[in-house]
Amino acid sequence: MALDNEILRTIRNRRSTRKFSNKQITPEQLDTLLEAAIWAPSGSNSQSWKFTAIQNPEVLQKLNELVRSGFLERYEPDDDYPGKKFAKNAAANESYNFYYHAPTFIIASNVGGYANAIADCALGLENVFLAAESLGLGSCYINQLHWLENDAPVREYLETLDIPRDHVICASASIGYIAATSNALERKPGTVNIIR
Numbered sequence: 001m002a003l004d005n006e007i008l009r010t011i012r013n014r015r016s017t018r019k020f021s022n023k024q025i026t027p028e029q030l031d032t033l034l035e036a037a038i039w040a041p042s043g044s045n046s047q048s049w050k051f052t053a054i055q056n057p058e059v060l061q062k063l064n065e066l067v068r069s070g071f072l073e074r075y076e077p078d079d080d081y082p083g084k085k086f087a088k089n090a091a092a093n094e095s096y097n098f099y100y101h102a103p104t105f106i107i108a109s110n111v112g113g114y115a116n117a118i119a120d121c122a123l124g125l126e127n128v129f130l131a132a133e134s135l136g137l138g139s140c141y142i143n144q145l146h147w148l149e150n151d152a153p154v155r156e157y158l159e160t161l162d163i164p165r166d167h168v169i170c171a172s173a174s175i176g177y178i179a180a181t182s183n184a185l186e187r188k189p190g191t192v193n194i195i196r
């Protein structure tokens, strides 16, 4: 029988949100989420990550256009993960929006060649997701920018947002108020093992 407390409830209740309201989160909420990100553990205490939060609608729209054209015109998905093909196909839709029209979008990047780059950034974003849940906000892990991190037009634009050229784009997160809740997907059995 699992124990229960506020943090454990936050962990259990967090869901990936894919429909956000237009209402922007407050500066205090954004600061809180970013502070949660940088309190994550990092390999050898590297803290070499960068969390870039975007709230400017024109910037987000431009990024969406570049991601859409990147998928449609330049991206060749590998067979290693079905989500890649799905992402490319989804971009064919005129109303495509890879970040689900979230009013706040956070990009986690890290130094290229650093072995813990994705691990550190993912831990930072999980802190963001849990902090968002605790503040009554929705969140979703977004992988599209990671897949397009070597797409020249996307990369050039990210550089104008001060994301260093020598960084890898590890992951990103959509954040905002929840317009439609997601059902909890059942957790698969047999994925934990206890050896006593």
Ligand SMILES: Cc1cc2nc3c(=O)[nH]c(=O)nc-3n(C[C@H](O)[C@H](O)[C@H](O)COP(=O)(O)O)c2cc1C
Pocket (backbone or CB within 6 Å): 014, 015, 016, 017, 018, 140, 141, 142, 143, 144, 182, 183, 184, 185
């Ligand atoms: C590495 C990773 C990549 C993901 N990429 C996406 C994504 O690009 N778009 C999306 O809508 N959800 C994405 N998700 C969210 C998962 O689909 C989601 O966590 C899973 O379906 C379980 O649902 P839950 O988060 O509500 O528990 C990603 C999650 C992880 C951990």
